[in-house]
Amino acid sequence: MSATDTHSHGGNYINCEKGLWSWLTTIDHKRIAIMYFIAIMIFFLVGGLFAILLRLELLTPEPLFMTGDMYNRAMTLHGSIMVFMVIVPGVPALLGNFALPLMIGAKDVAFPKLNLASWYCLMVGAFVAILSLFWGGVDTGWTFYTPYSGRSADAVTMVVLGAFIMGFSSILTGLNFIVTIHKLRAPGMTMMRMPLFVWSLYATAIIQVIATPVLGITLLLLVFERVFGIGIFDASLGGDPVLFQHFFWFYSHPAVYIMIIPAMGIISEVIATFSQKTIFGYKAIAFSSLAISAISFLVWGHHMFVSGQSALAGSIFSVLTMLVGVPTAIKLFNWVSTMYRGRVKLDTPMLYAINFLALFTIGGLTGLFLAAFNIDVHLHDTYFVVAHFHYTMLGGALMGFFAGLFYWYPKMTGRMYNEFQGRVTAIMTFVGFNLTFIPQFIMGSQGMPRRYHTYDGMFAPYHLTSTIGSWIVAAGFIFAIYIMVRDMFKGEKCDAKNPWGATTLEWTVDTPPIHENFEEIPTVSGRPYEYR
Amino acid sequence: MSTAKVDRRVEHSHHFSSMEQEHEAGKQGVWLFMATEIMMFGGLFVGYFIYRFKFHDMYIAGGDSLDWTLGALNTLVLLFSSFTMAQAVTETMKGNNAKALKLVYFTTACALIFMVVKYFEYSAKIDHGLFPGFDMWNPDMEYIKSKIRDVALLNNVDPANLRLFFVLYFAMTGLHGIHIVIGVGLMIWLMKRLKNNEFSPKYYTAVEGVGLYWHIVDIIWIFLFPLMYLI
Numbered sequence: 001m002s003a004t005d006t007h008s009h010g011g012n013y014i015n016c017e018k019g020l021w022s023w024l025t026t027i028d029h030k031r032i033a034i035m036y037f038i039a040i041m042i043f044f045l046v047g048g049l050f051a052i053l054l055r056l057e058l059l060t061p062e063p064l065f066m067t068g069d070m071y072n073r074a075m076t077l078h079g080s081i082m083v084f085m086v087i088v089p090g091v092p093a094l095l096g097n098f099a100l101p102l103m104i105g106a107k108d109v110a111f112p113k114l115n116l117a118s119w120y121c122l123m124v125g126a127f128v129a130i131l132s133l134f135w136g137g138v139d140t141g142w143t144f145y146t147p148y149s150g151r152s153a154d155a156v157t158m159v160v161l162g163a164f165i166m167g168f169s170s171i172l173t174g175l176n177f178i179v180t181i182h183k184l185r186a187p188g189m190t191m192m193r194m195p196l197f198v199w200s201l202y203a204t205a206i207i208q209v210i211a212t213p214v215l216g217i218t219l220l221l222l223v224f225e226r227v228f229g230i231g232i233f234d235a236s237l238g239g240d241p242v243l244f245q246h247f248f249w250f251y252s253h254p255a256v257y258i259m260i261i262p263a264m265g266i267i268s269e270v271i272a273t274f275s276q277k278t279i280f281g282y283k284a285i286a287f288s289s290l291a292i293s294a295i296s297f298l299v300w301g302h303h304m305f306v307s308g309q310s311a312l313a314g315s316i317f318s319v320l321t322m323l324v325g326v327p328t329a330i331k332l333f334n335w336v337s338t339m340y341r342g343r344v345k346l347d348t349p350m351l352y353a354i355n356f357l358a359l360f361t362i363g364g365l366t367g368l369f370l371a372a373f374n375i376d377v378h379l380h381d382t383y384f385v386v387a388h389f390h391y392t393m394l395g396g397a398l399m400g401f402f403a404g405l406f407y408w409y410p411k412m413t414g415r416m417y418n419e420f421q422g423r424v425t426a427i428m429t430f431v432g433f434n435l436t437f438i439p440q441f442i443m444g445s446q447g448m449p450r451r452y453h454t455y456d457g458m459f460a461p462y463h464l465t466s467t468i469g470s471w472i473v474a475a476g477f478i479f480a481i482y483i484m485v486r487d488m489f490k491g492e493k494c495d496a497k498n499p500w501g502a503t504t505l506e507w508t509v510d511t512p513p514i515h516e517n518f519e520e521i522p523t524v525s526g527r528p529y530e531y532r
Numbered sequence: 533m534s535t536a537k538v539d540r541r542v543e544h545s546h547h548f549s550s551m552e553q554e555h556e557a558g559k560q561g562v563w564l565f566m567a568t569e570i571m572m573f574g575g576l577f578v579g580y581f582i583y584r585f586k587f588h589d590m591y592i593a594g595g596d597s598l599d600w601t602l603g604a605l606n607t608l609v610l611l612f613s614s615f616t617m618a619q620a621v622t623e624t625m626k627g628n629n630a631k632a633l634k635l636v637y638f639t640t641a642c643a644l645i646f647m648v649v650k651y652f653e654y655s656a657k658i659d660h661g662l663f664p665g666f667d668m669w670n671p672d673m674e675y676i677k678s679k680i681r682d683v684a685l686l687n688n689v690d691p692a693n694l695r696l697f698f699v700l701y702f703a704m705t706g707l708h709g710i711h712i713v714i715g716v717g718l719m720i721w722l723m724k725r726l727k728n729n730e731f732s733p734k735y736y737t738a739v740e741g742v743g744l745y746w747h748i749v750d751i752i753w754i755f756l757f758p759l760m761y762l763i
Contacts, residue, residue: 108547110557175564183557184547209564213572221579221703230699232579238696243582247575516546 012414012512027112028515032119033098034412037405039123040090041481046130047081048474050074055436055470058463061455071453072139079142080159084166085126087397088255091262092208093118093173095404096201098412100177102506103195105186105524107516110179114172121169129162141451143252146233146244150225157226164219167212170258174208177201186505188524195504195528196272196285200265203289207254207261207296215251218244242307249300257296259393260360261289263400264331267353270403271335272529273502274350275342279529281334288327295324305376314373321371328364332357347500348422352403355430359395363388366441381451384444387437394473395433402429402480409484410499414512415491421483428476435469504528551734558737559744566748569711573752576704580759583696594697595761597662599653603761606649607753613642614750621743624726624736632739633726639746640719643712650709654702662698701760708756711749718742 013030023031053074057066066074097115101108109115132138132155140149140156149156181202185194194202222244224230231237233244272279279285301309301317309317335357344350366388370376379385410416439462444450448459455463498507505524509517548554584591620635657663722742725731731739 106547110547111561112547114561171568175561175568178564179557179560182560183553209568210571213568214575217572217575217707224699224703230703231695232699232703238587240582240586243579247579250575521549 011514012510013515014414014512016515025116027108027116029097029101029109029112029115030412030513030517032115033094035119036089036094036097036122037412039119039126040086040094041485043081043085043126045478045481047078047086048477050078050081052470052474054078055467057453058455059467061457061460061463063454066453068453069139072141072451073137075451076138076141076159077133080129080138080163082393083142083255083259084129084163085122087259087393087401088170089122089166089173090259090401091266091397091404092177092201092204092258093122093169095266095401095408096173096177096197096204096262099404099408099506100180100198100201101184102411102509102513102517103198103504104181104184104189105505105518105522106180106184107518107521109176110184111176114176118169118172118176121172122166125162125164125166125169127162128165129159132156132158132162143248144219144222144244145248146222146225146241147235149222150234157223160219160222160226164216164223167216167219170208171212171216174205174212177205178209181205186521186524192283192286193524193527194286196268196279196282196289197262197265199286200261200268200289203293204258204261206290207258207293211251211254211258211297214247215255218247218251221247242304245304245307246300249303250297253300253303254293254296256389256392257292259397260400261292263356263397263404264289266400266404266407267335267356268331269502269504270349270353270407271338272531273407273500274345274347274353275339276345276501276531277338277342277529278531279334280337280340281330282527282529284330285334288330291327292324295320295327299324302371302376305373306380311373318371318373318376322368325364325368325371332361332364346423347406348417348419348426349403349407349500351423351426351430352399352406355426355433356396356399356403358430359391359399359433363391363396366391379444381449382444383440383448383450386450387440387444390437390440395437399429402426402477405484407500408506409487410494410496411506411511411513413488413491414494415487416494416499417483417487417491421479425476425480425483428479429473432469432472432474432476436466436473437469439463439465439469503530555735555737558741562741562744566744569748569752573704573707576700576707577755577759580700580704583700587696590694590697594694594701595763598701598761599656600761602649602653603757606646607757609642609645609649610750610753613639613646614747616642617743617746621736621740624731624739625733627731627733629726629729629731632731633723636719636722636726640716640723643716643719646712647709650705657698657702662695663702704756705760708749708752711752715742715746715749718745 013028014034017026023035026032026035053066054071057064057071057074097109100106135155135158136153138153138155138159140152144156144160149160181194181198221230221232225233229237232239233241235241268279268285299317299321301313302321305314305317346354366384370379370385370388406417406422440448443459443462446459448455448462494511497509497511499511500507505522506513508522544551544554548557616635616638620632620639623629623632623635654663719742722739725738
């Protein structure tokens with residue numbers, strides 16, 4: 001037997017080995033999840049700090065404390081950190097790692113060493129990217145559009161290399177999860193008996209494995225462009241800058257579904273559990289995740305309506321993009337139907353899930369406005385777009401992420417967070433979020449362009465409200481993280497295997513789980529969510 | 533080599549329930565990895581076709597300036613190495629580690645021949661100043677430019693555009709070459725394990741995985757050769 005078996009008895013996964021080194025070399029998926037938690041929370045605070053600085057600068061129409069260059073750099077870092085280091089790895093790598101093997105009745109993911117390697121890829125990539133700060137910073141925005149990114153500050157090369165390395169983390173995690181889901185399900189756990197979070201991770205992993213390599217080669221070409229001056233994206237050398245946009249969005253549009261689909265999976269779990277009711281439309285929710293990931297590969301052109309695309313191509317992309325609304329709406333209706341006549345308990349995870357439902361609906365519907373070719377020409381590059389993707393990414397993905405963090409918190413830590421304070425954070429983030437971004441919809445529709453550090457006086461009241469809202473939402477998230485970290489050590493001990501009364505397999509094991517998850521691999525005989 | 537210590541694996545890793553399950557999982561992992569390889573090279577192939585469509589003459593001229601006999605030689609070498617690799621997998625499945633080891637030696641030798649031929653091809657192109665971005669480093673830029681101009685004028689195409697062919701030529705064959713080098717590394721790893729007689733009909737996942745990897749590297753070349761050298 002392998003060496004790890006010696007730890008399997010006595011204690012749980014947290015205390016079975018001691019010392020920093022045992023954490024840094026662990027191949028236990030639950031410990032790796034904790035390491036992701038620490039890293040991602042630090043990134044989240046750094047990315048959030050830049051967001052607050054940006055909003056502060058926008059408090060007044062005139063420059064307050066930043067120059068245009070500083071603003072561009074802060075904006076780029078905010079975007080790059082939040083996308084590549086927080087939301088993309090957030091749900092799949094952190095919560096997926098913790099919950100996936102437990103939910104399907106496995107002892108670990110299929111390739112535990114590869115799993116650890118993914119964490120190190122993220123760390124190395126993040127280190128290289130953040131190092132660029134000391135190299136003069138990057139001002140291209142997180143999209144690195146050519147030809148500007150081929151010529152601007154030296155640090156671009158580092159950030160792009162960092163994103164390339166972090167891409168491997170994403171690919172390897174996805175690959176690991178697909179194999180785990182196919183090969184390591186407990187006896188009796190058929191595909192149609194998998195919890196919906198597992199289905200969503202599966203749909204996500206497909207995108208990670210297929211789309212991320214395209215980003216990899218694109219970023220590599222951009223590095224060559226900068227180092228060797230190869231000219232593939234440089235019009236003066238015969239290349240085509242728009243080709244970069246095609247390549248980039250071929251990854252980066254599916255990437256937004258890497259961010260949102262797993263959050264949707266969490267919402268399915270949380271809503272079923274806290275409504276104490278069988279999920280409505282299990283198959284519809286499961287297959288709509290796959291439908292979203294399939295359609296996601298065909299819609300990248302909607303980022304390029306004003307990049308010289310033909311009207312025909314624009315119309316086709318426009319229609320395809322609206323198709324995404326169908327599976328998304330199916331999910332939303334099924335969640336609401338699950339809550340209908342359920343015994344709804346408004347605990348913190350459920351409050352975050354309801355935040356998600358409200359905010360993501362707005363985010364999704366405004367997405368349809370932007371998908372309409374002719375309307376997008378008017379709204380392109382305005383605050384309307386900024387508000388739309390924050391409603392989906394912050395209001396959707398991150399609200400789902402926090403719902404999941406609070407939901408699995410007792411299982412992960414063996415302690416209970418302070419419920420009252422948890423609820424306060426959910427309400428604070430909801431109020432602050434809307435205060436921040438509703439004004440952005442309004443001023444965007446009136447023509448306020450994005451990515452400027454100064455603006456016309458007519459937008460001043462909107463920007464003022466938005467900045468005040470950003471303080472509330474920041475306070476809410478900081479408070480939430482504070483509660484989680486504090487109660488990891490000081491929270492009330494939770495020994496109950498199933499504090500929420502949920503029905504999936506992770507709630508049948510000890511709290512916190514033992515090193516190998518299950519004393520004995522369970523045999524599954526029914527579908528998940530059989531509450532009544 | 534059969535005297536080396538016998539260290540055959542008979543137990544599966546702790547998180548699997550059988551050797552067979554572990555093997556299946558490993559194999560699926562490699563197949564998925566190959567999908568990522570295809571998508572990564574796919575981006576470059578799309579770039580190739582777009583620029584070929586845009587600058588047709590330049591691609592004809594660029595292709596003509598490559599020596600197709602060397603390309604054909606490399607194609608044969610790689611095809612032969614795929615055969616020896618497939619045989620190595622079969623022999624390992626039969627439990628014949630010693631024979632598999634010899635076949636892996638053959639495969640590695642083919643990979644090295646491939647790289648030597650590539651070395652001669654690359655150095656000829658670099659001598660002609662056709663390596664993209666070369667003009668940035670070389671102090672004698674006028675000389676390099678005149679060389680490019682010669683090649684371009686000879687083929688009656690715009691010198692500024694000719695480099696775009698060589699950008700993709702070097703990017704695609706270079707990335708492929710890196711895969712060959714990684715493959716050699718994997719072969720060395722296999723040699724060590726084959727010498728230790730580690731594989732058996734019950735456990736040969738590593739050999740099969742490297743075999744699959746080697747075939748995908750071969751298949752990519754099968755597409756690169758006609759696109760670059762022939763058409």
